[in-house]
Amino acid sequence: MGFKKCFFLFLFFLLVGLASPSPFYIKNDVLEARVQTGRALLQQQGNCPVDFEKENYTIVTxxxxxxxxxxxxxxxxxxxxxxxxxxxxxxxxxxxxxxMFNYINLYGKYPPGLFANMCKEDKKGLNCDNIIPPEGNKPEEQKSHSAKGSKSSVVLMLIASILIILFNI
Incomplete structure (x- = not known):
């Protein structure tokens, strides 16, 4: 019976650790300037699933x-x-x-490496949990990755609670 309790305690703390919200980051490697010179079809590079040509860059510019x-x-x-x-x-x-950086530089005429040099928050990268919404936008209209994290946290905590109740730890 002692082994069973230890196993479920371990499982509980594992689930609690997974359930704790972790911040979402954009890696620092992404911020390094990768400016292409010459004429190239920007959307043809790599196999990027996002159509950055149609993105709204006025958010930045x-x-x-x-x-x-x-x-x-x-x-x-x-x-x-x-x-x-x-x-x-x-x-x-x-x-x-x-x-994305090529389009930002195309529309904003920013100096190379501007965002890589200015936007340093953490050794992991840019924290996407602390974005200040622009004026005029309601917070509920903003896409938020933290909402995904909080939903998964609730589900994991619910599973851990059910396991505890079922196995009488």
Missing amino acids: SQCKGPHYNETICCNAFKQLACNHMDELNDVQNGCATI
Whole structure:
């Protein structure tokens, strides 16, 4: 009977650890400047599943303006755009990051490496949990990865509770 209790305690703490919300990040590697020179079909690079040509870059270009770029405003605007595609951008094999930065530079005429040099939050990368929504947008309209994390946390905690009740630990 002692082994059974130890096993379910281990399982419980494993599920609790998995259920705790972890922040979502855009890796720092993604922020490195990958500016292409010359004429190239931007959407033809790699096998990126996102059509960045049709993305709304005014999120960034309307807020992040030079010649004196405000770090807080520019990084938050960049995160509003990039965090919607966090998983695709973190996959360095598909070329999505290169394509997105080429379009950002095409529409915003930003200096190379602007976002890579300014937007440093953590050794893991940019935290997509703390995006400040632009004025005029309601928070419930914003796409949020943290909502996914909180739903999975509730489900895992529910499973752990059921296991405890079923096996009388």
